[in-house]
Amino acid sequence: MIYLIEDTINGILMGSIYGLTALGLTIIFGVLKVVNFAHGTLLMVGMYVAYWTVVLSGLHPYLSLVVVVPVMYVFGYYLQDIVIKPIFKAEKDVREPSTVIIVTTGVWYVLDNLTLMIFGPQYRSLPENPLQGKMIEFGELFISVPKLWGAITAVATAFGVYYFFQKTRTGRAIRACSLDRDAASLSGINQYKIYNMAFGLGSAVTGIAAVTLVPFYNTFPSVGVLFDIKGFIIVVLGGLGSIPGAIIGGIIVGIIESVGPQFMTATWTEAIVYGLFLLVLFVKPSGLFGVKYDW
């Protein structure tokens, strides 16, 4: 029984970090209406930036946020500006340009394999890391400290992003653009700049997720693939484009993944996650927190 509680708690913690990685994906989908297949790759880039910042400067892992967030914002901004914008311009009248899926997959292949060529295939974990392997004890319960901080960061980031979208002028402009790009353009919003900013914002949030992962997770070129499909499943579970949906969807997947192996083999747990995903799609395609008209 104690293991079950421990697994549930760890599932919730890890699930909020999944939710944080999916949060970036959902921001990008919500505004651009495209599924960004390079999302796992963005996470991988963020992890490498965080890893090298910590190794070269000797900062506390969480302080690498100061470097990772701006770097990832600029990276996402220009990735969108240079690679994806031309396609939006060419397919202006298509609501969900499917060619973008191919382009983002191309970005995924290029970045993952360039990383492989530059840094090699080895797994890297932070040396002399103040957080690694740290546990809090509650009687018989053991809770991992970096996961706990990750979960707190995830919830804080979700509130921050929500506040940004609701209260700031830029946030409102982005929301206007996601509701109706043409009407937003007519009221003087530069839609392509908004797309760049949304992509940058999504990348920056993914960068925050990368920082929380680096202290207890290995960094390697194909690490993003592990979070890629999981990310899609989470955002559809929660409702594509929904901020609380991403976190809650992440927690659901996290709990299944961590409690499931108590009852069956780990690979069957994976099949259950896919099954649940399909079930939600069939019953409520807009997801738990999605809006009905958006599918």
Added chain:
Amino acid sequence: MTGKPMTDTGGNNTPYETDDAFLDRSALARQVVKDTINKVLLGAVLILVLALPAVISSPTWLHIIVLIFFYAYLTTSWNIVGGFAGVLPLGHAVFLGIGAYTSTVLSLQYGISPWFGMFVGGILAVAAGMVIGLPTLKMRGAYFALATIAFAEGVRVMVENIEYLGPFKLNGPRGLQIPPLNIGWADFMFSSKVPYYYIILTMLMIILLLTWAVSRSKLGYYLTAGGEEPEAAQALGVNVSRAKVIAMALSCFFTALAGTFYAQFSLFIHPKSTISLDISFEIAFIALIGGRGSIAGPVLGALLLRPVSDLSRIYFGDILPGMHLVIYGVVLILVMIYQPRGLQEPLTRIYDRVVNRMADGFIKGGDK
């Protein structure tokens, strides 16, 4: 999307532009000459592909060409739903896997010829396609794409975990090995690559003729209309979802036939090679690079993209690991940025210009 009519290269079906063309004798003559040139070129290509194994003796090259045709076939099957119906299925490898496993299990355990198992697999794939297609085909693009990915990945994970499905041995992640014992046409097994070449060539021609027929049928018009303006098509009384379901069924059936071919060609199947996301993605890439919704698009895409991945793997695979995927990714990005509708449109334009110039040349030559 704009309501541009579908065009093909290599076909002899250049539309007669206006009724006036029939009155204008010189325009008519020009059209006849152009049709003749088209037919002659098509015949030349046909003779060339039929004679190819006689010219190429290297098994490696023959292997690469068989794979090009194989992917052209797969993508043409995909195109019936992915191209005409305007949705983006990204899990077609699951139907390939069903075809491969069905015929292999039937021939290994029950001694039933793969030629028969091929069609059993096709029917099972249609059933699986309905399970995923009926509830999801009406969804918006991204949802449908993600649903098909999740379905295919879910099936792969299940096959990896199942040793026995009822009485049928699937052998989990280790897959099934087909011992090359009964070589001959009856058992769909050959020691040389030449028969495989002719089989996949025949399959490719059949599926191309079928898509040609579909694109000119009522079903094809319903699909195009439903893919581009679903609401408008529905308002005109087109049953869009029914057309999509039929297209999905056709697509699943023919994809599964390719699965049997793959199993008999490679003599080894396992979940990661048949039901893999890589194959699902590659099919969609080929269609989009070539030009989805056109007949020639998948063939052009396979002709361009397969050699990029095969040759760059051969030449860079050992020296720079990962380099071949960087090249592949760069090709994808560049083609999509500069030709978001695929390479079929500009290539058709160039082809038409060449044929027009040739026709002008013939007509002027005749006048002298």
